[in-house]
Amino acid sequence: xxxxxxxxxxxxxxxxxxxxxxxxxxxxxxxxxxxxxxxxxxxxxxxxxxxxxxxxxxxxxxxxxx
Amino acid sequence: xxxxxxxxxxxxxxxxxxxxxxxxxxxxxxxxxxxxxxxxxxxxxxxxxxxxxxxxxxxxxxxxxxxxxxxxxxxxxxxxxxxxxxxxxxxxxxxxxxxxxxxxxxxxxxxxxxxxxxxxxxxxxxxxxxxxxxxxxxxxxxxxxxxxxxxxxxxxxxxxxxxxxxxxxxxxxxxxxxxxxxxxxxxxxxxxxxxxxxxxxxxxxxxxxxxxxxxxxxxxxxxxxxxxxxxxxxxxxxxxxxxxxxx
Numbered sequence: 519x520x521x522x523x524x525x526x527x528x529x530x531x532x533x534x535x536x537x538x539x540x541x542x543x544x545x546x547x548x549x550x551x552x553x554x555x556x557x558x559x560x561x562x563x564x565x566x567x568x569x570x571x572x573x574x575x576x577x578x579x580x581x582x583x584x
Numbered sequence: 585x586x587x588x589x590x591x592x593x594x595x596x597x598x599x600x601x602x603x604x605x606x607x608x609x610x611x612x613x614x615x616x617x618x619x620x621x622x623x624x625x626x627x628x629x630x631x632x633x634x635x636x637x638x639x640x641x642x643x644x645x646x647x648x649x650x651x652x653x654x655x656x657x658x659x660x661x662x663x664x665x666x667x668x669x670x671x672x673x674x675x676x677x678x679x680x681x682x683x684x685x686x687x688x689x690x691x692x693x694x695x696x697x698x699x700x701x702x703x704x705x706x707x708x709x710x711x712x713x714x715x716x717x718x719x720x721x722x723x724x725x726x727x728x729x730x731x732x733x734x735x736x737x738x739x740x741x742x743x744x745x746x747x748x749x750x751x752x753x754x755x756x757x758x759x760x761x762x763x764x765x766x767x768x769x770x771x772x773x774x775x776x777x778x779x780x781x782x783x784x785x786x787x788x789x790x791x792x793x794x795x796x797x798x799x800x801x802x803x804x805x806x807x808x809x810x811x812x813x814x815x816x817x818x819x820x821x822x823x824x825x826x827x828x829x830x831x
Contacts, residue, residue, distance in 0.1 A: 532779070535777060535779050536777055538720075538722075539718065539777070539779055539780075540718060540719045540720075540721075540722050541716065541718050541779070541783070542601060542602075542603050542606070542716065542717050542718065542719070543690070543714045543715075543716045546714065547600065547601045547603075548600075548601040548602060548603070550722075567714065571716060571782055571783060571786045572779070572782050574782070574785065574786055574789065575778070575781065575782030575785045575786065576782075578785050578789070
């Protein structure tokens, strides 16, 4: 489960992203940037999924730098 | 004994997201076209044809070695047209016994995949968590997903596995090839937006290959003509020498 800090980090990153993002999770549906931000603010299940995916990416970046 | 042919099930319906519309367009473009290129007999149960009854009938009739499943899923199940449950682990997954199975669906690489190989499937390549993807353009439908460069990265990376197998590689090599294609696309997509790349990395790292006790067979791929040409060339050398002496 994502921590408070992780939710906030991903929310801040997402605020900086392009407006026309469309994200699909085959199980959970289709989301635009605004909808993703709402889920992140609500810290609900979909917000947690988005956070998990983005945190996974950031961790792989750390390994790439090493 | 199964037949060396391919059975695909490709649902495409109004699921409220457009995910099956986009996925079906790309999978049919990539997999069906590749099967045609190598003359691999195949049947694609598409849209209204993508039902459980049709699938079970064709699995019996065609008895295919190679199966590609697409649809919404969960850890222990995969669905088909209109969200109908197609397969559930420990219930009807024995239908996959003695088959090489590739699946584009959320999560079912974990429990359903394990259950299927325990029931005798040669192999089961899928995803152990959600399969996520992104698009540059909206809305789908009615847009043409095949023009979407971001969606392309996700579906080409997935389809690379079964395409590699169709071309005569082993299941293990097909998995490695798919991982290589993910790695090829990740920096390209990163240049567009790291959000998209995060989803691609997620899919790559949650793609899983379950292999049963019996090593999966290899499809006879395209005949490799380079060794034949070399052999023919070696045979011709003495003949040409004799001829040049006569001249």
